[in-house]
Amino acid sequence: MAERTLRGARLGGQSFEDERGIEFAARQQVGYRCPQGHEFEITMSTEADIPATWECPRCGEEGLSTDGVKPEEKPEKPVRTHWDMLLERRSVKELEDILTERLELLRGGEIGPAHLHRPRKRTTKA
Known part of the structure; x- marks a missing residue:
């Protein structure tokens, strides 16, 4: 039984398929800047809808897009007491x-x- 085991392979650790013949989706870098001044880029598909905000990986605050895309203004409901x-x-x-x-x-x-x-x-x- 010990002869049948795969040696040197970890479960879920690596794929044995090669990347020949695979076409990756077109990508773009989208820049963001948070209120703390941290600038970061996120890789996204060129077909994706670009969000106006993204969470900063360093401080966790919401970063705004550097492309000038503004977040939608949502109408706020009055608070019901x-x-x-x-x-x-x-x-x-x-x-x-x-x-x-x-x-x-x-x-x-x-x-x-x-x-x-x-x-x-x-x-x-x-």
Whole structure:
């Protein structure tokens, strides 16, 4: 069994195919510059859509293309707060009524944490 093993070959380490007759895709170098001043080039296909930004390999910040290609301006949605979402479901008048009702229940000791409840006075009839 030991005679059948491949000697000197690592698994996935190298290909035994040669590169004769293979035509590589046309390539181009695309330059980028990050805010830290690092300049770097990325090799891409000539058919590829060139992105306006690329992550800098040295510092990780976004580098802008040196070819003058500007990134697309995306319209920003306004931030929706919890209050905005609440107002989509209820009016201010409804919220005021609910608040008043809940405060009355809390003050009456019917809801809320046990340590806030006041002991109820018992009236005994004699």
